[in-house]
Amino acid sequence: MRKLSAILTMFLAGLAFTSIAQAQEKSKLDEVLERGKVIVGVSSESPPFGFVNEKGELTGFDIDMAKMIAKGLFGSDDPKHIEFVKQSSAARWENVNSGKVDFGIHVATVLPDRIARVAFTKAYIDSSIVVIVKADSKFKKFADLNNDKVATAILSTPVQAERAKQFFPKAKTTTLDSIGAQFTAVKGGRVDAAQLDEPVALWYAQQNKDVRVLEERMTAMTNNAIYMKQGDFKWWLALDTYVGEMRGGSMFKDYSASYTKWFGKAPLNTKYYAK
Numbered sequence: 001m002r003k004l005s006a007i008l009t010m011f012l013a014g015l016a017f018t019s020i021a022q023a024q025e026k027s028k029l030d031e032v033l034e035r036g037k038v039i040v041g042v043s044s045e046s047p048p049f050g051f052v053n054e055k056g057e058l059t060g061f062d063i064d065m066a067k068m069i070a071k072g073l074f075g076s077d078d079p080k081h082i083e084f085v086k087q088s089s090a091a092r093w094e095n096v097n098s099g100k101v102d103f104g105i106h107v108a109t110v111l112p113d114r115i116a117r118v119a120f121t122k123a124y125i126d127s128s129i130v131v132i133v134k135a136d137s138k139f140k141k142f143a144d145l146n147n148d149k150v151a152t153a154i155l156s157t158p159v160q161a162e163r164a165k166q167f168f169p170k171a172k173t174t175t176l177d178s179i180g181a182q183f184t185a186v187k188g189g190r191v192d193a194a195q196l197d198e199p200v201a202l203w204y205a206q207q208n209k210d211v212r213v214l215e216e217r218m219t220a221m222t223n224n225a226i227y228m229k230q231g232d233f234k235w236w237l238a239l240d241t242y243v244g245e246m247r248g249g250s251m252f253k254d255y256s257a258s259y260t261k262w263f264g265k266a267p268l269n270t271k272y273y274a275k
Contacts, residue, residue, distance in 0.1 A: 027234035032102055037081050038073060040066045041101035044086040045180030048203045048262040049107045058084055062105045064258040065124055065226075068251060069242050088177045090156045093117050096229045103228040103239060107179065107197055110223040111159060119230045121240040123223030124247065125259075125267075128198045129163065132186055132205065135212045142167045142216055145193055153182040153194040160195050163218050187211055197224065199263060206264070244270075 032038045042062055043050040050060040063084070070082035085101050092108060095101045096118055109127060110120050133139045145152065146168040153174050154160035164173050174191055176182050182194035183204050193214075196204070201213045226239050246255040248270030259267040 028102055028228070028232050029235045029238050032073065032235075036074070037083055038066075038070050039083045039085060039100075039102045040070075041085045041087045041092060041095045041104035041106060042066065043089070043106045043179065045178035046107050046200060047180070049200065050105075051180065058086070061125070061258055061262040062107065064262075065246070065255075066105050068246065068254055068258075069239065072242055072245075072251070073238075088156075089179075090177065092227070096227060099229070103226055103235075105226045107200065107224060108227050109197065110225050113159070114227075117230075118227040119232075119236050120223075120225040120227050121236070121243045122247075123225050124243045125199065125224045127222050127224045128220065129195055129218040129222070130198045130201045131193050131214045131216070131218065132183065132196055132201050132211050133193045133214060134186065134189070135210050137192065139193065139214065141214065142218075146170045148172070150193070151191040153185045153191040155179070155182065155195075163195060167218060183211070203263070 042058070042060075044052050044058060046060070046062075048060050049062040050058065053059050066084070067077065067082060071077045074081040085095065087095055087101075087104075087106065089106070092104050092106050093114070096104050104118075105124070108114075108120075109129070110123070114120075131142065131145070139145055148170045150168065150171040151174055152164055152168065152171050153176050154164055156175050156177055161173065161175075164171065171192075174185065176185060179196060179200055182196065185191045186194050187208060187210065195218060198213075198217070205211055205213050226243060228235060228239060242251070245251040247267075252269055256267055256269075259265075
């Protein structure tokens with residue numbers, strides 16, 4: 001009897017283990033396809049990547065990229081197949097790790113400390129970090145900002161605070177929750193300078209002649225990438241493959257059209273060597 005009980009216990013434990021293993025094996029990709037829509041975390045205050053236009057519509061380069069992925073997943077550009085979650089920069093990693101969103105595309109730079117927190121695809125656009133100031137200001141170099149009478153705007157992310165301490169430690173810092181708020185603070189004279197991704201800064205400068213970008217860069221060229229929760233190779237591979245096809249494959253035509261629309265020039269195909 002005891003032997004039978006032991007066998008039954010082992011059998012039930014095996015069933016439980018199998019069920020757990022099967023549940024763990026289910027990828028976010030399978031979940032998304034079964035659900036019939038993908039949920040994407042984006043910024044709504046970071047033109048030209050993600051912002052709300054004068055018609056009240058969510059638009060931008062990141063929005064276009066997410067829509068291309070949804071079309072690839074479901075074979076249709078029907079808006080029912082995608083749901084956008086507007087989020088702050090501080091909420092990006094939490095939202096993918098908690099499952100609130102399936103992936104994020106939110107002007108996210110790939111940095112060493114972030115690689116330990118989320119998984120990234122290859123870059124969907126190249127970038128770097130630069131500084132914007134008022135066009136008529138006296139500031140020419142980062143050294144000019146290193147003054148206790150200077151105020152700079154940073155996002156609520158550790159990396160921006162660290163860069164501020166590195167390049168202009170004497171300056172005061174004001175923490176804001178969005179890239180749009182950073183730009184508005186500079187334009188309105190609330191602060192003297194702000195750190196922005198280079199494509200964002202150049203777009204703002206093109207649209208607003210009363211701001212300019214300092215020539216120095218705070219970083220080397222960097223990668224902006226799609227990010228997701230770690231540990232799901234199948235989902236990561238699907239998203240990474242989509243990015244690869246956008247930048248140099250079957251989806252390049254649509255990628256190029258969006259890139260040209262938002263940045264005023266055509267992107268380089270990663271297969272630039274092919275005729």
